[in-house]
Amino acid sequence: ESVTDPAEGEVLYVTANSASGSKYYSIHNKDFPYAAVMNQESTPNITNVEVTDKSFAITTYRTTDMSVVDTFAIYKDGYQPPQAVIKSVSLGVGADESETMVTWYSDSKLPGKVQLVKKSDLADRVFPETAAEFAAEKESANEEGFFTNQAVIRGLESGAEYAYRVGDGTTWSDVYDLTVQDSQNGFNFLLAGDPQIGAGSTDTDIKGWQRTMETAIKAFPRTSFLISAGDQVNTASNEAQYAG
Structure with missing residues (x-):
């Protein structure tokens, strides 16, 4: 700029x-x-x-x-452009335990990126210049004016604790924590089928889905990830149905 x-x-x-x-x-x-x-x-x-x-x-x-x-x-000169909006940050499963995928929405047209640092190297939630960076692929989202950003974090160490943030180099998201579980003794995940959010009242369906997830995670606190077996929402292009 x-x-x-x-x-x-x-x-x-x-x-x-x-x-x-x-x-x-x-x-x-x-x-x-x-x-x-x-x-x-x-x-x-x-x-x-x-x-x-x-x-x-x-x-x-x-x-x-x-x-x-x-x-x-x-x-x-003197004009300050509005800050980019960053939302819907989520983690996904990588090719193996050393990877994780990061996806988010932003209205920034600049190339997206993820910064990663070990929590022990993070002072006062401020990222050092030595933080690792991972470039994101970008494409237009269903929501007008927004883009989806998808990046893969690589080189994660088993049992390590990290902090990460997403952005465009100018505007950054909040700082999120990431702990890599030691999978040598196995791991567990949740499987959900046919939530169909939006088949009835979208608001009611979202609340029901959230209650289900809260109950499941409380019962299995060491859950590594969730697999949705299909029909997560009723209408694929309806962003509001994914809000849950």
Whole structure:
């Protein structure tokens, strides 16, 4: 993000890619791996430009799935853009006990990421510069204006306690705790089938689901994860039905 305030009568020019002409390509540095010669996936992109009285924003998407490649915004001097909204942070099962998946919603167009640190290295809930980072894949969500972010945390140690947060490098979520259970002596999980939230009253169904989960976790406090065997909600595109 950048801030600019051109004087009256001045014009701001923004160039991208090869707009600067052939002189750009006359610069040679054998030690620098130019993006143009790296074996990148050949995926068509499309760029959206949004202009308001306070900002000039450019966002590039992959045409295959409309996931965000990159975004850049210029704001008028003195204007403070609203903070991004981060919600619905959840953990999922990884390929093995050293991994876990993290998913969240955000209205930020910036690339998402997860920061992870051992709890012993976290002072006053402030993340150190040495925190590990994991990039997230991003795509448009069912909820208008929001994106889903999905990342995989790798390298988790059995029995270790961690803290993590999600965000875009500018705005961060609350700090959450993560404890990796020692699975050498086995583990347990919960299995739920056909909750069908929304088949009746959505609010009533959500309350019933929450009571069921509270009762189950109280009975089995060392539960590692939950598997929903299907029909978690009545309408797949209805975000409100997932709120439980």
